[in-house]
Amino acid sequence: xxRASFNNLNATFxxxxxxxxxxxxFGVKNALDIKDIETVNEVGQAHSRDLQLWGRSFFLKTTxxxxxx
Numbered sequence: 001x002x003r004a005s006f007n008n009l010n011a012t013f014x015x016x017x018x019x020x021x022x023x024x025x026f027g028v029k030n031a032l033d034i035k036d037i038e039t040v041n042e043v044g045q046a047h048s049r050d051l052q053l054w055g056r057s058f059f060l061k062t063t064x065x066x067x068x069x
Contacts, residue, residue, distance in 0.1 A: 004038040008053075025061040030054065 012027035033056040 002040045006034050006037050007032065008034065021065040021067065023063040023065070027059050029057050029059070031056060
């Protein structure tokens with residue numbers, strides 16, 4: 001089985017706040033919204049499209065750093 005080539009585009013944007021221990025990040029995975037990829041079977045050369053990826057998803061991450069002196 002051979003899969004067609006494809007690209008995934010992921011991006012993350014983060015912001016740290018001065019005089020604070022908090023970091024906030026927002027991001028997107030699979031920004032191009034690729035869901036199905038064409039596959040070709042070697043025997044008989046039949047092809048099909050299969051759902052192989054979740055599609056576009058977003059996330060929000062917060063980080064709190066504790067500092068001990």
